[in-house]
Amino acid sequence: MGAQKKAPTRAVSDDPEDLARVPLQAVLLADSFATRFRPITLERPKVLLPLVNIPMIEYTLAWLESAGVEEVFVFCCAHAKQVTNYLENSQWFSQPKFSVTTIESHNSVSAGDALRLVYERNVIHGDFVLISGDTLSNMSLMRALQEHKERKKKDSNAVMTMVIQRSKPSPITQQSRLGTDGLFVAIDPTTKQLLHYEENTNHLKGTFSIDKMLLVDNTSITLHNDIQDCYIDICSPEVLSLFTDNFDYQHLRRHFLKGLLVDDIMGYKIFTHEIHSSYAARVDNYRGYDTISKDIIQRWTYPLVPDVLSLGNSATKLERRGMYRASEIGQSRSAQIGPLTVIGTGTTIASNTKITNSVVGKGCAIGSNVLIEGSYVWDNVIIEDGCELRHAIVCDGVTMKSGSVLKPGVVLSFKVVIGQNFVVPPYSKVSLLQQPTKQDSDEELEYADNNSDTLDSAATGTMDKLNGDSSLEFSEMQHHVSSELGYGGVGYIWSICEGSHEEEWRHSVAPIPAEKLAEITQVIEDDLELVSQDSNAPASSGELKPDSQINAEDDAVYFEKEVEATFLRAVNENVEVDHVILEVNSLRLSYNMQSADCAGAIFHSMMKLALDTTHSTHNELLRNVQNTVNTWQKLLKSYLPGKDEEIEVILKFEEICLESARELSPLFTQILHLLYDKDIITEEAIEDWESEKKDADEADRVFVKQAEIFLQWLREAPEEDDEEDDE
The missing domain is CATH 3.90.550.10 (Spore Coat Polysaccharide Biosynthesis Protein SpsA; Chain A)
Incomplete structure (x- = not known):
């Protein structure tokens, strides 16, 4: 019998509805x-x-x-x-x-x-x-x-x-979808009744059949993937x-x-x-x-976020650029804690260590010159000097000896020890428990054990034996600890099941490999084939209608947020520009957006990054903008095939300055000039933007007036160039 708590008592009411409630x-x-x-x-x-x-x-x-x-x-x-x-x-x-x-x-x-x-x-x-x-x-x-x-x-x-x-997010940015089966459903758009539900193990593309009687019995059906x-x-x-x-x-x-x-x-x-x-x-x-x-850290789940759900522990404070730090942590001055990172209470971080886009639990001891990127380090973990962790999960009580490396996709279970300078291969799963020789026949079966205490004692017993059991011969201990995880290592590397090698990337915390990303993007471009069981069913039996419940305005908002999240991840994880372009292309296809929409969303993300980077004066803010444009101009130019898209970026810039980032307003002309100097916005686009504003209201001409001197310079500059050529 499980532990129980008495249900709360309630006031007595004579209302029949309350009595029946x-x-x-x-x-x-x-x-x-x-x-x-x-x-x-x-x-x-x-x-x-x-x-x-x-x-x-x-x-x-x-x-x-x-x-x-x-x-x-x-x-x-x-x-x-x-x-x-x-x-x-x-x-x-x-x-x-x-x-x-x-x-x-x-x-x-x-x-x-x-x-x-x-x-x-x-x-x-x-x-x-x-x-x-x-x-x-x-x-x-x-x-x-x-x-x-x-x-x-x-x-x-x-x-x-x-x-x-x-x-709303594409299968690229909403990466959790890649680890689960695809889903096809049929819904009556009027009553919201579910008519068909089918999981598809082909995660990229597939077909499904619906019973023709659904078309006979329902006046309209919406089909969704x-x-x-x-x-x-x-x-x-x-x-x-x-x-x-x-x-x-x-x-x-x-x-x-x-x-x-x-x-x-x-x-x-x-x-x-x-x-x-x-x-x-x-x-x-x-x-x-x-x-x-990542969604929690970026506060999509508010109020279910770290600084609200403290669970009675030391308060976790939200700092700039999505960094959460608990109280009572010890951090060397030379240690760098990057954005979108959470550090738990009682953790110590030594000199020249860099932690970005990661979660570190409580009571961890992290040595010097350690690199932790895109990883999840749970409680009471010891990471000695010179270790590297990229996109890995490290459970409670793990010890990584000096110089050891975790390649992307590694999972270390509880109390595992990684030997000195040992490199754990990508996608490896490591445990103190040996891999079961007999797999469960039901793929949905969790380990429904009656012997969890036995398992716990087995794992602890392994540690105790290797930490000082005098009955264990030194040669036997040395062989055990160095055979799989390097000298001093403790644990077993589980073998990847036959036929699963190609799928390891899909279930991992590691970024999607570039070749897989390109493959997915190509598949998204193809229309999903929807096949009825009987293609000769009479037209009167039903009507297939596209779903249009979410209007274009909502799509634009979601799209911009997804581009921003993609861009921010690229900044924090040093993702190559070509890789980011693939992701944005996937989003564009998913939301049915144009190049101008992509350019506007990317430019907005760039300006937001400049604003979120530390600054105290307009000059420092302008310097942030210059650095951001220099770094990401190739990405922005990829979505500016012509003059019309360039004009849309200028209009987007006006909108940003008036609504979401008024701090940029005084710098409008300097930033516009910068975009011109970098060949991002052409002279023709700027002149056409000015012409479009000619008959606009005064309120819509604010930035045209502000840029008058720059616009005049543009008009005169060609004449000066011609005079120099004549001389």
Whole structure:
């Protein structure tokens, strides 16, 4: 029996509606029933893994409380004791209006098993929220709940409302999509009923078939390959009984959802609720872990951000350019902490060490001349002098001896020791536990162990043996520690399964290889082929309509934000310009934008970077702009094929100076002159811009007047050149 907390008492009311009211409940699945986070999840449950130094389950519980949920039932199987102990000692067992109860199982191997057990406990008494403990969101539940309840009043078969969102970012910048299966869905645009749901293992391109009867029974259908399943469901109690009646239902989507969609006898219906401006994502793989961590640091998930979710630890302070630093850290004056970086409390950083675009946990000891780039270093890690980490995950208690190197994509599980000067190959997974010789037959099965204590003691025993067990012969110890991880190393490098070598990049926290990026971009350019089962179906049977719910203005806003995020990542990670161009091209195709839109978004990102770089005077700001333009002019010029696009950049510059960055207004003329000197904006474009403003209102001619001397100089300069030629 899991640890429980008594539900909060409520005032008695004579109102019949209040008497009939049941508290809003949620079922939180603490098991993902997947193996994608091995070897880490052999020793710790996924929901307790730190996401920007905070356990994943904290984000989920914080959102449920803020969304008005009053009772949460946390189902846990793998490492159930760890989950229960954590919750018993957390803030959630002392909230006055928020009840958390754990339900333990030691033989459930799927979400279906979990929900059948919840049904047997008879704890759910009304509509409830079903969510995975690795899901992070800041959406409001009110509207989705209201829609679900209203539908249920009209149609008792409306048993589920599934939260979805449009994948506005492309498969390049929203890199978490590359680690999961593609998704094709069909939705009735009028009722929002889900009509078809199909996962596609071809992550870049594919086809799917729909039953022609869908066209017969529905007047219109929208087909999507740009929908993201948020794995947040509002369910009626009947959902639990359906799992109990159908023991074939194991996976929530693959079995249950698809089973209901094809069941013509019972007639149960599933509907969708699309969110637009809110955030929702699931940490489904290592790439998703990396992407969502960056989203948190860049505050897309507010208020679920490090300086708000302190968990009673030392306060974490947000500094300039997305840097978070906890109190009580020791940092050498010569150490450099870059933007989009989080440093946990009690961590020490020695001289000449550089940390950028990374998360470092609490109690870490980082030596001199260390380079940490795009990595996640958890708690109590020791990194000795001269080490290098690029795009890696390093779990609690790891020791990296001096000079050791982690290549991109490496995952070091708990308490591993990397030997002196040893280089861990790309995409390697290293653990104190040997790789299981027998793989699980069910690919969705998380390590649902009954022996987590045995595993923990096995790992600890390995360390104890190598740290001083006198019964271990020196020659035997030396052979063990130097065979796989260099001299002094402790642990095993897991072999990559046959046939998985080509896919390692897709699930990794490492950047996408350039050749794969080019391949993806090429595929995006091709239209997705949508094939009906019967191409000869009569026209009257249905109509396929493009979805146009999101207007062009919203697209432009999202597009500009995505270009800015791409540009900022390129700056922080020293991405080559050609690589950035590929990413921006992918965004342009995804949003159906023109070159002028790309140029405007890139120029806006460049000016924002100059503003965010330290300055105290206009001269220093102008110098920042000059440095930024010098560095990124090739990128900007790539989207200026002609005069019209150049004029759009000038107009965008005016907009920036008037709205988002008024600090640049006094420098308008100098920056325009700079763009002219760098051959980014031509004289013809500037003259046409001036002509377009000739009959405009005075308010629209502010910057034309400001640039009068420069414009006059442009008009006279050719004459002076001609005179010199005559002489």
